[in-house]
Structures are given as structure tokens and as C-alpha cells.
Amino acid sequence: MKSYGQLCAVARALDVVGDRWTLLVVRELLIQGPLRFGELQRGLPGIATNLLSQRLRDLEEQGVLSRTDGDRASGPPLYRLTARGRALDGVMRELLKWGAPTVPTAPPEAVFQMHWLSQPARYLLNDHEPDRSRSTIRFGTPADGFDVTAASGTVTVTPCTGDTRVDATVTGPGPALVALIQGAMGIDAAEEHGVTVEGDATALTRVLPRPA
Numbered sequence: 699m700k701s702y703g704q705l706c707a708v709a710r711a712l713d714v715v716g717d718r719w720t721l722l723v724v725r726e727l728l729i730q731g732p733l734r735f736g737e738l739q740r741g742l743p744g745i746a747t748n749l750l751s752q753r754l755r756d757l758e759e760q761g762v763l764s765r766t767d768g769d770r771a772s773g774p775p776l777y778r779l780t781a782r783g784r785a786l787d788g789v790m791r792e793l794l795k796w797g798a799p800t801v802p803t804a805p806p807e808a809v810f811q812m813h814w815l816s817q818p819a820r821y822l823l824n825d826h827e828p829d830r831s832r833s834t835i836r837f838g839t840p841a842d843g844f845d846v847t848a849a850s851g852t853v854t855v856t857p858c859t860g861d862t863r864v865d866a867t868v869t870g871p872g873p874a875l876v877a878l879i880q881g882a883m884g885i886d887a888a889e890e891h892g893v894t895v896e897g898d899a900t901a902l903t904r905v906l907p908r909p910a
Contacts, residue, residue, distance in 0.1 A: 714760045715786070719745055721793070723753050724779070724786050727763065729816055729844075730857055732778035743809050757783070794818055801876050810872030812838030813857070815879060819846060820855045822879055823905040833901040836864040837875070848905050866897035881907025 702709040715721055719742065726741040727733060733741075739750055754777060757763045762783040766776045779786075794817055815837060828851035835846045840858040847854045868875070870893030877883035878893060885899065885906070895902055 714757075714762065717753070717756070719749065719753055720757065721786075721790070723750070723757065724762070724783060725790060725814075725817070727777065727779045727783065728787055728790060729813055732766075732776045734774045734776055736774070738777065741811065741813070743811075762786075790817065791821060794821065798880065801880075802873070802882075804873075808872075812843045812869075812875075815872075815875060816844035816855050816857075818876075818879055819844065820853075822881070822907060823848075823853045823855070824907075825849070825851045825853050825905060826908065827904045830904065833865045833898070833904060834862060835901050835905065836862070836867045838869060846905055848901070853905055864897065865901040866895055866899060868896075868902060869894050878906065881909070884909070 701713045704710070715724065722742055722745075723738065726738055730737070730741070735750070735754075738754075739745065739747070742750065754763070754765070758765055761780055763777050763779050766778070798818070819837070823846060825848040827848075830848075832847065832849040834848075836858060837843050837846065838858070840860060843858045845856050845858055845862055845864065847856070870888065871891065874883065874888045874891035874893045877891075878885070878888040883891070885893075885895065885903065889895065
């Protein structure tokens with residue numbers, strides 16, 4: 699890996715995670731947990747196979763992730779973040795906040811995957827009805843999505859699981875879903891822009907940002 703060659707913590711950090719695609723590899727592992735190579739590649743549309751291999755090697759050498767080699771029974775190697783890698787969660791949160799204002803001006807051809815929305819959902823959704831019984835909203839599908847559970851004043855965001863009972867399911871185009879999560883668009887307006895809410899819509903309004 700190339701180095702800036704500077705005795706500076708910022709430069710030293712960028713020596714490790716500053717290359718293109720590197721932080722997006724970290725994003726996938728933060729969102730979804732341990733993943734195999736093919737699973738990582740599906741969450742990084744556009745990355746070349748050899749480049750992903752190189753990024754994984756670099757991150758392993760730097761102690762950001764670890765690899766558990768598979769066998770015929772367990773399949774290909776599994777990649778997971780180390781404690782040092784998980785410590786990048788705070789960095790990712792600040793990047794989310796800094797980059798959020800630029801999302802509405804993204805080009806129309808920008809690719810969207812539903813599970814990417816789970817990171818801002820963790821920070822922007824709140825349980826506004828803590829006395830209400832537990833409710834779960836699924837954004838997307840088990841193949842590409844996440845579950846938001848509100849209970850006792852707390853919101854938890856997790857990858858989809860097949861045995862979870864959901865009260866509502868939300869699907870739709872990326873720009874409208876981002877605006878909905880950010881509070882820039884209400885449910886009615888979001889539905890006019892292609893968002894579909896199936897089930898108990900009040901479970902969704904329970905967690906969405908309140909109008910200013």
C-alpha cells in the first residue's frame with residue numbers, strides 16, 4: 699500500500715483505509731456482519747474481483763478484518779471485522795452525517811441497495827410511542843433489507859431474519875426512501891414517489907422523524 703509518509707494520525711489512518719472501496723468494504727461488514735467473498739461483492743456493485751481481493755488482503759494485514767478459512771463443509775473463507783475494524787463505526791457515522799446533504803443531488807443512475815439504508819436508519823429513527831407494544835418494520839426483503847424494531851423507547855436495526863414477525867413492509871426507490879428516513883418527506887409524499895407500505899402503516903410512523 700502507498701503511504702503518505704507523514705507523522706500525522708489522519709495521514710496514518712488514510713494509509714490504512716483511504717484507498718478507493720476500502721471503507722465500503724468496512725461498511726458492508728459493519729452492516730451485515732461476517733460475509734463471504736461473493737456476499738461482499740454483491741454489496742459492492744462495480745468492484746473488480748481482483749481489486750476486492752487486494753483490499754481484503756490489505757485490511758487483513760492491517761488488522762482491520764480477519765479471515766476464517768473454509769473447507770468443503772463450511773464453504774469459502776468468511777471475513778469479519780476485528781475490534782479495530784469495528785471501531786470505524788464512529789468514523790462511518792460522521793461520514794454519513796457529512797455526506798447526507800449530498801444524497802438528493804446524486805446522479806439518477808446511482809445504484810441503490812436497501813441494506814445500505816440501515817446505517818442512517820440506526821441514527822435517524824426513534825421510538826416516539828414507547829408505551830405501545832413492540833412493533834417491527836421490514837425495509838426491503840430478506841435478500842436485501844433490514845428490520846427496524848421499536849420497543850420501550852428504543853429502536854433496534856438488524857439484518858432481516860426469516861423467523862421475524864413484521865407489522866409492516868416498506869419497499870420503493872432509493873431517493874424516496876432516503877428522504878423518508880431523513881424526515882424530508884412524509885409517508886403520503888413518499889408513496890406518491892413510488893414507496894409502498896404494506897401492513898400497519900402506524901408502525902412506520904411510530905419511528906419516522908417528526909415534522910419540524
